[in-house]
Amino acid sequence: MPMIEIAHVSKWYNPTFQVLKDCTLDVAKGEVVVVCGPSGSGKSTLIKCVNGLEKIDQGTITVDGIRVDAPETNLPKLRARVGMVFQHFELFPHLSVTDNLCLAQMKALGRSRDQAVAKAMALLDRVGLKAHARKFPGQLSGGQQQRVAIARALAMDPIAMLFDEPTSALDPEMIQEVLDVMVDLAREGMTMMVVTHEMGFARSVAHRVVFMDQGEIVEDAPKAEFFGKPRSERAQTFLSRVLVASH
Amino acid sequence: MFSDFDFDVIARSARYLLVDGLGFTLTLTALATAGGVVFGTLLALARLSSLPLLPRVAGLYVNVLRSLPLVLVIFWFYFLVPYIGQWTTGASRPIQVGAFWSALITFTLFEAAYFCEIIRAGIQSIPRGQIAAGQALGLTYAQVTTTIVLPQAFRTMLPVLLTQTIVLFQDTSLVYVISITDLLGAAAKVAQRDGRLVEMYLFAAAIYFVISLTASLLVKRLQARIAIIR
Numbered sequence A: 001m002p003m004i005e006i007a008h009v010s011k012w013y014n015p016t017f018q019v020l021k022d023c024t025l026d027v028a029k030g031e032v033v034v035v036c037g038p039s040g041s042g043k044s045t046l047i048k049c050v051n052g053l054e055k056i057d058q059g060t061i062t063v064d065g066i067r068v069d070a071p072e073t074n075l076p077k078l079r080a081r082v083g084m085v086f087q088h089f090e091l092f093p094h095l096s097v098t099d100n101l102c103l104a105q106m107k108a109l110g111r112s113r114d115q116a117v118a119k120a121m122a123l124l125d126r127v128g129l130k131a132h133a134r135k136f137p138g139q140l141s142g143g144q145q146q147r148v149a150i151a152r153a154l155a156m157d158p159i160a161m162l163f164d165e166p167t168s169a170l171d172p173e174m175i176q177e178v179l180d181v182m183v184d185l186a187r188e189g190m191t192m193m194v195v196t197h198e199m200g201f202a203r204s205v206a207h208r209v210v211f212m213d214q215g216e217i218v219e220d221a222p223k224a225e226f227f228g229k230p231r232s233e234r235a236q237t238f239l240s241r242v243l244v245a246s247h
Numbered sequence B: 001m002f003s004d005f006d007f008d009v010i011a012r013s014a015r016y017l018l019v020d021g022l023g024f025t026l027t028l029t030a031l032a033t034a035g036g037v038v039f040g041t042l043l044a045l046a047r048l049s050s051l052p053l054l055p056r057v058a059g060l061y062v063n064v065l066r067s068l069p070l071v072l073v074i075f076w077f078y079f080l081v082p083y084i085g086q087w088t089t090g091a092s093r094p095i096q097v098g099a100f101w102s103a104l105i106t107f108t109l110f111e112a113a114y115f116c117e118i119i120r121a122g123i124q125s126i127p128r129g130q131i132a133a134g135q136a137l138g139l140t141y142a143q144v145t146t147t148i149v150l151p152q153a154f155r156t157m158l159p160v161l162l163t164q165t166i167v168l169f170q171d172t173s174l175v176y177v178i179s180i181t182d183l184l185g186a187a188a189k190v191a192q193r194d195g196r197l198v199e200m201y202l203f204a205a206a207i208y209f210v211i212s213l214t215a216s217l218l219v220k221r222l223q224a225r226i227a228i229i230r
Helices: A043-050 A075-079 A098-107 A113-126 A142-154 A174-189 A200-204 A223-228 A233-246 B008-012 B012-050 B056-065 B070-089 B096-126 B130-137 B141-178 B183-194 B197-226
Strands: A006-013 A017-027 A032-036 A060-061 A082-085 A162-163 A192-195 A208-213 A216-222
Touching: A006 A043, A006 B197, A017 A043, A017 A060, A017 A216, A032 A043, A032 A200, A043 A060, A043 A162, A043 A192, A075 A082, A075 B130, A082 A142, A082 B130, A098 A113, A098 A142, A098 B141, A113 A142, A174 A192, A174 A200, A200 A208, A200 A223, A200 A233, A208 A223, A216 A223, A216 A233, A216 B197, B008 B012, B008 B197, B012 B056, B012 B096, B012 B141, B056 B096, B070 B096, B070 B141, B096 B141, B130 B141, B141 B183, B141 B197, B183 B197
Parallel strands: A032 A192, A032 A208, A082 A162, A162 A192
Antiparallel strands: A006 A017, A006 A060, A208 A216
């Protein structure tokens, strides 16, 4: 059974604009799937549907056997087990770095402050930011903030991680430090769904690459196949543009 | 002309003016602010709620109270509160609550309408992504509201809230319509008793002025201190 199972999902923003068209995609346990595509293709919307931040109109989404779209599902409980990293970090600016990592551990998982702080320190150490534990998010650089955001998601001991364009709001020199953390995570066997344009990241750790355009999943192929010879013309065009831009 | 003034009248009545009068004014301001902020926050959450009827009911309440002069509301509540008490508790006779409680309830309910709009704007100033991040971490609506949205919103809107409190401090002088002895009421009574109208009204004005000005300056300093680093 896949960890994340997206089956025939459609979504409309209003009766005339369909943002997702019959999307079907599985992410197995321990698999890293990169979702790419031009802006406006619906890839961010799709990943936000996985933990129910966006509602779907048709189809089903199942995470670890639990239906995300079912009204009886306890969404907060499910979301506590699925980590998410946002394009604009979304750290809580009124809380210190440590408190950013502890808040949900204590409120949603019921951990004691001591347990939460210990976990937070271990993770900050891991992302190389232990020295900044007492600072506030506004005192950190973009790359540091995004690493804190990853640590905050990992503090919940997630069964899967969702990344929504984690490097596209960063200055170029800060992208690598964030990617390094993500690569480590992928090599440890974390289940990951990553919306990104970082084809270098996809090349090094992705198992599969999914290409979306205009709300449709146009291509879903193993990494080697996708980079070797994409079947669709749209994916080929996109790939040539992205690869030219990044070299 | 100042040689004709007798400012000793202030010293002679200081206790009555400052303890009974100003004491009442400050107590009413503090309690009505606390009550108004709590009720105003609930109203703001109701106005922003996605539930079907709640935003309309809260919106109606706010718009009605904001369309009425405060002095009229004080007057009406003074007569109505005993009957509302009777109606809500099922007592056989109107419940006499006294002028103080009547004033406190009136100011709380009235100011809540103004605080509601300030707090609503504060809540709406929090980026949607902050709420999404809280939800994505598994926090419930109540947890997101109390730990992420309101703490940030209050920091943003504290200056406006405190400014509204200074307005409330001045507005408490309107309790004269129900014959309560606040600072202005005490000054007026001494003025009548000793025939020292000008001295007493100057004194009252000076107290209102000094307290309001000091409070405004404190608000400015506080604003700089609590700003969130972004």
